């Protein structure tokens with residue numbers, strides 16, 4: 635039997651229409667062997683998203699600062715200096731996040747590369763039985 639579409643079921647119901655991995659019954663998204671890796675990728679990108687509570691904090695402080703300036707509660711020159719400092723902080727944080735993200739992406743690319751080369755090996759080994 636030549637299965638070409640995934641045997642998995644979509645989260646919203648209905649059959650998955652993604653093409654299967656070579657010689658497998660499922661696509662990458664449904665293959666049980668990759669479930670652990672998918673979970674790790676998901677939790678990692680979640681970590682990246684929530685890794686910047688400081689940015690939310692600074693945004694809130696800048697918003698308050700702006701309101702204080704408008705309402706005349708704060709000296710304009712003090713507000714200007716404060717916002718400059720916050721700006722520098724924001725830049726430092728975003729550089730830090732970018733470095734972290736790049737490292738995580740590199741690790742993920744490396745894992746995917748290993749996965750693909752393993753699949754290619756499998757495909758080569760089963761090429762004769764497939765008549766390819």
Ligand SMILES: [Zn+2]
Nearest residue numbers: 640650661664
């Ligand atoms: Zn699927």
